[in-house]
Amino acid sequence: MRIALFVTCLADTLFPEAAKATVRLLERLGHEVVFPQDQTCCGQMHINTGYPDDALRLVRRHVRTFAPYDVVVAPSGSCVGSVRHQHATVARGAGDERLASRAEEVARRTYELSELLVDVLGVTDVGAFYPHRVTYHPTCHSLRMIRVGDKPLRLLRQVRGLDLVELPQAEQCCGFGGTFAVKNADTSTAMLADKMRHVLSTRADVCTAGDTSCLMHIGGGLSRLRAGVRTVHLAEILASTEPAGHPAEPAQRDGVTA
Amino acid sequence: MTETFLGMPATAPRGVGHLRGDESFPVAARRSLADAQLRRNLGHATATIRTKSAAVIGEVPDWQELREAGRAIKTDVMARLPELLEQLEATVTAAGGTVHWAADAVEANRIVTDLVRATGSDRVMKVKSMATQEIGLNEALEAAGIEPVETDLAELIVQLGRDKPSHILVPAIHRNRAEIREIFLREMPGVDPALTDEPAILAAAARRHLRRTFLSTRVAVSGANFAVAETGTLAVVESEGNGRMCLTLPDTLITVMGIEKLIPTWADLEVFLQLLPRASTGERMNPYTSMWTGVTPGDGPQDFHLVLLDNGRSAVLADEVGRQALHCIRCSACLNVCPVYERTGGHAYGSVYPGPIGAVLSPQLTGVEDNASLPFASSLCGACFDACPVMIDIPSILVHLRAQHVAAYRSEHRVPSPEAITMAAAAYTMDHLPLYEAAQRASRVTRFAGRRGGGLPPPLSGWTLGRDLPQPPPQTFREWWAQR
Numbered sequence: 001m002r003i004a005l006f007v008t009c010l011a012d013t014l015f016p017e018a019a020k021a022t023v024r025l026l027e028r029l030g031h032e033v034v035f036p037q038d039q040t041c042c043g044q045m046h047i048n049t050g051y052p053d054d055a056l057r058l059v060r061r062h063v064r065t066f067a068p069y070d071v072v073v074a075p076s077g078s079c080v081g082s083v084r085h086q087h088a089t090v091a092r093g094a095g096d097e098r099l100a101s102r103a104e105e106v107a108r109r110t111y112e113l114s115e116l117l118v119d120v121l122g123v124t125d126v127g128a129f130y131p132h133r134v135t136y137h138p139t140c141h142s143l144r145m146i147r148v149g150d151k152p153l154r155l156l157r158q159v160r161g162l163d164l165v166e167l168p169q170a171e172q173c174c175g176f177g178g179t180f181a182v183k184n185a186d187t188s189t190a191m192l193a194d195k196m197r198h199v200l201s202t203r204a205d206v207c208t209a210g211d212t213s214c215l216m217h218i219g220g221g222l223s224r225l226r227a228g229v230r231t232v233h234l235a236e237i238l239a240s241t242e243p244a245g246h247p248a249e250p251a252q253r254d255g256v257t258a
Numbered sequence: 259m260t261e262t263f264l265g266m267p268a269t270a271p272r273g274v275g276h277l278r279g280d281e282s283f284p285v286a287a288r289r290s291l292a293d294a295q296l297r298r299n300l301g302h303a304t305a306t307i308r309t310k311s312a313a314v315i316g317e318v319p320d321w322q323e324l325r326e327a328g329r330a331i332k333t334d335v336m337a338r339l340p341e342l343l344e345q346l347e348a349t350v351t352a353a354g355g356t357v358h359w360a361a362d363a364v365e366a367n368r369i370v371t372d373l374v375r376a377t378g379s380d381r382v383m384k385v386k387s388m389a390t391q392e393i394g395l396n397e398a399l400e401a402a403g404i405e406p407v408e409t410d411l412a413e414l415i416v417q418l419g420r421d422k423p424s425h426i427l428v429p430a431i432h433r434n435r436a437e438i439r440e441i442f443l444r445e446m447p448g449v450d451p452a453l454t455d456e457p458a459i460l461a462a463a464a465r466r467h468l469r470r471t472f473l474s475t476r477v478a479v480s481g482a483n484f485a486v487a488e489t490g491t492l493a494v495v496e497s498e499g500n501g502r503m504c505l506t507l508p509d510t511l512i513t514v515m516g517i518e519k520l521i522p523t524w525a526d527l528e529v530f531l532q533l534l535p536r537a538s539t540g541e542r543m544n545p546y547t548s549m550w551t552g553v554t555p556g557d558g559p560q561d562f563h564l565v566l567l568d569n570g571r572s573a574v575l576a577d578e579v580g581r582q583a584l585h586c587i588r589c590s591a592c593l594n595v596c597p598v599y600e601r602t603g604g605h606a607y608g609s610v611y612p613g614p615i616g617a618v619l620s621p622q623l624t625g626v627e628d629n630a631s632l633p634f635a636s637s638l639c640g641a642c643f644d645a646c647p648v649m650i651d652i653p654s655i656l657v658h659l660r661a662q663h664v665a666a667y668r669s670e671h672r673v674p675s676p677e678a679i680t681m682a683a684a685a686y687t688m689d690h691l692p693l694y695e696a697a698q699r700a701s702r703v704t705r706f707a708g709r710r711g712g713g714l715p716p717p718l719s720g721w722t723l724g725r726d727l728p729q730p731p732p733q734t735f736r737e738w739w740a741q742r
Contacts, residue, residue: 007735009688013698014728016735023739035739040688046681048638050660054685061689086657144640173597177637184635185720186288190297190601191637192724220725 001121002032004069006110008079008212009041011233015212018233022075022113025126025239038065043090044082049179052090059087063102071120072110075235077142077210080112085145112142113235114151114210124154129242131161135204136234137195137218139211140173152210152234159237165202169194176217192221200227210234267572268362269625275363275394275569276422277624279608282631286606293603299434300603307428307594310540318536327529328648332585335520336575342487342520343566349490353552355562360514362569363393369565370395370479370512371402377510377561379404379477385494385501386410387481388426388588389514389567391610392623395479406479407471409500411464418445424604424612426590427538432603435460468500478504478559482515483587484530485564488523491551492564495534495544505548511559516567518575518584530587537647538589570623579658583618585648590615592642592652598635607632614642618655626662627670633659677717695736702730 003026011019023033043058062083066072074080084107091100117123136156142148156164175181175191195218199207207222209215212233219231270277279286290296315321335342347357360366374382382399384390384406396406396417408417412430416423419441423429430438435455442449442460446467453463480501484493492513494501505511521530535544553562575581593599593613604612609620609629617636621629633656642652667675674682687693721727 012735013701014730016731016733016738019735020738035736037736038691040691040694043685043688046685048657048660049677049681050633050657050662050664051678051681051685052661054681057685057689089654140637140639140641144644171641173637173639173641175597175637177639180634180637182717182720184284184287184598185723186284186291187598187602187635188637189724190291191597216728217725220721220727223726224724 001071002034002069003116004066004072005033005035006039006042006066006072006074006079006083007035008074008076010216011075011212014216015233018075018212018235021233021235021239022073025235026073028239028241029121029123029126031121034069036065036069042079042082042087044079044086045178047082047086047090052093055090056094056096059090059103060099062087063099063106066106066110067102070109071116072106073113073116074110075113075210075233076212077112077139077146077148078213080110080115081141081145083107083110112146112148112210113238114142114148114155115146117155117238118151125158126155126238128159128238128240129161130159130237130240132206133163133165133202133204134206134208134232134237135165135167135199135202136170137167137174137199137207137209137214138170139209139214142210143171148210155234155238156208159240160242162237165204167202167207168198170198174214174218176214178213181217188217189221192217196221196225196227199229204229206230206232206237208232208234208237267568267576268570269573269628270392270570270623271362271364272624272628274367274398275392276610277392277570277620278628279606281608283602283606283608283635284631286608287602287635290602290606295434295437296432296603297601299432300600303428303431304594304600307540311537311591311594312540314536314540314542317542318532321536324529324533325647325649328533328587329585329650331521331526331529332648333582335522336518336581336584339517339520339575342522343517345487346485346490346520347566349487350552350562350564351490353490355490355552355564358563358565360565360567360569363567366393366514366565366567366569367395367398370514371398371404373510373512373563374399374404374477374479375402377477379475379510381405381407381471381475382477382479382512383407383409383471383475383504383508384413385478385480385504386413386429386496387479387514388610389481389516390479391423392516393514393567393569395514407468407475409468409471409504410496411461411498411500414464414468415441418442422605423610425593426588426611426613426615427593428590432605472500472503472507476508477510477512478508479512479514480505482513482519483534484527485515485520486522486524486527487520489551491524491549493527493547493549495531496546496548497539497541497544499546502546502548505550506558508559510561510563511550512563512565514565514567516569517571518586533647534587534589537591537645570625573625574619574622577622580618580622580655582650583615583622583652583655585650586615586619587648589647591645591647592650595641595645596636597639597641598637602635607635614652614656615650618650618652618659621659621663626659627666630663630666633657633663695734698734698736 043055046055
């Protein structure tokens with residue numbers, strides 16, 4: 001299958017390992033991955049901070065960039081959520097009905113990684129090997145906006161060598177929320193403190209999720225505490241195979257890894 | 259059909275009632291977050307209600323259909339509110355009640371005060387009511403020399419403690435039983451000095467304290483959970499029985515009700531009386547449901563007044579996206595699941611309506627600029643939308659109100675805010691590939707800010723309050739892709 005990668009601006013700029021892993025994983029499963037060069041940002045930050053007028057040009061750009069493709073995948077529940085639930089609203093708010101219906105068309109063909117694997121490609125065992133104790137944080141937009149359900153967990157359960165431990169109060173928000181983390185930094189940090197407490201209680205080596213944004217938040221907190229727990233994107237775990245070890249390792253830098 | 263445009267409906271007036279805080283949410287929240295006792299009390303209480311509620315909702319096989327029905331009925335009510343209100347006025351009047359229309363808090367307070375004065379009573383007993391908290395009725399009555407006595411246990415705790423409610427359903431949720439015992443010992447006349455902090459003992463003390471009020475007060479003021487337009491029936495649901503006493507014992511009953519509390523028919527109660535207790539207290543059915551229709555000779559209050567309160571509701575109704583906030587049945591399920599509310603408590607919101615529903619309702623009732631920080635007091639995690647028994651899409655309204663705030667700021671200031679300039683520049687950059695790629699390369703200079711980001715200016719310094727910055731990678735994804 002020919003799959004267009006919607007990399008997300010955050011993964012492109014700060015967490016390329018998650019995007020590279022998405023490419024490697026899909027190619028290993030026998031698919032062709034293309035990267036439409038004109039993509040930048042879906043505009044979610046603008047929309048959620050109250051700037052739909054500024055977001056409009058980014059929505060237009062996103063729709064124009066991805067309209068030619070039959071299947072689009074992003075390693076992010078949040079950005080897929082924005083494409084699915086916000087793009088057409090922004091277009092309609094600006095009175096552009098044609099853009100709105102094109103945005104809806106693109107949204108119908110856009111999948112979060114675990115959705116693509118389980119629902120479209122029909123795989124749960126992707127042949128991964130990852131010999132670590134891992135806990136999974138279901139990000140809010142994966143869970144409640146696009147409702148990926150237990151798909152990420154079904155994928156993780158098939159990973160050889162992986163010791164999956166349940167995260168207590170997993171469904172509670174980590175406190176990121178985009179600009180919420182700076183506008184309400186105290187409340188955000190209080191939420192993060194509880195999330196980290198639960199992650200640490202699992203004694204996992206790795207906390208994984210389907211969004212680099214939430215992982216940047218949780219990972220930034222764990223790094224500040226020198227907690228010795230890494231954050232690794234779901235795609236990186238699923239892309240890991242036995243002989244080569246896991247790809248998160250060479251990329252592991254002096255800070256947050258997602 | 260000809261129409262005359264009379265301008266936008268008025269918002270709730272300033273200087274009266276409790277819809278506006280003295281400080282912004284982040285400032286008030288910072289103080290609450292530092293209160294370890296508050297955090298513990300709230301964490302315990304919200305977790306308990308969440309568990310209870312989830313269990314009884316799980317028993318209902320058609321819960322999602324019930325939610326859909328609740329939403330559909332409320333949508334219908336909002337679509338034909340004027341006609342239904344007139345129908346209610348007619349049915350209540352026909353049943354022997356008197357209907358008063360109050361455009362705002364000032365008018366409602368004056369109507370109620372005049373009605374109480376006309377009875378000659380200098381004391382009223384009150385059933386727990388959000389509408390009367392909203393308009394500051396207690397303060398207005400006190401100013402007129404009339405003593406209001408709260409009879410709901412939690413409202414009594416708040417009133418005796420000279421405190422403010424912090425939760426829609428459990429106004430004293432921020433207090434634990436040891437603190438409640440202290441308040442009773444300090445403020446309750448004639449209380450047993452050997453009072454313990456056993457819940458049953460505390461409740462018994464309140465009951466003895468209130469009993470004299472119930473038997474000697476001739477006027478009561480209540481709110482309403484529902485009003486049935488078809489029959490003119492008012493309904494109050496409660497757990498303690500104090501409401502039943504207030505609604506049946508006095509000569510005069512005055513009910514203050516927001517105009518959105520209306521439902522069209524008696525049969526519609528079936529839906530809401532299933533939704534409300536399970537979402538609210540986590541009970542299959544609330545212990546007391548009191549309903550009354552006008553006046554019944556020889557039985558209950560012989561003088562019944564219904565005050566229909568607008569106080570900004572028509573302005574909310576005029577907003578196509580925001581109007582669904584008027585569907586709220588005040589169950590407080592959204593508060594109990596909100597990770598922000600659980601940590602900051604209700605006082606940080608500044609309004610009697612805290613939590614997610616408060617963050618969308620208060621700014622709409624007052625006009626968004628009077629509560630401009632509230633739409634931002636959410637991480638948009640969506641737990642409130644899932645919990646709401648009438649499916650109010652709170653996250654979408656929050657985003658909608660954020661845009662309203664930005665637009666209001668823009669129209670009121672000649673110079674754009676620094677945030678607006680940044681946002682416009684970011685959008686422009688992201689819409690021009692060479693600029694975007696240059697910005698990606700430039701992001702590597704944040705390496706100089708150090709991992710702890712000490713060099714970052716506000717507001718970005720908020721990030722490094724408790725989190726390290728990610729180290730930018732040596733190569734972006736698109737650079738890697740171009741090289742493969």
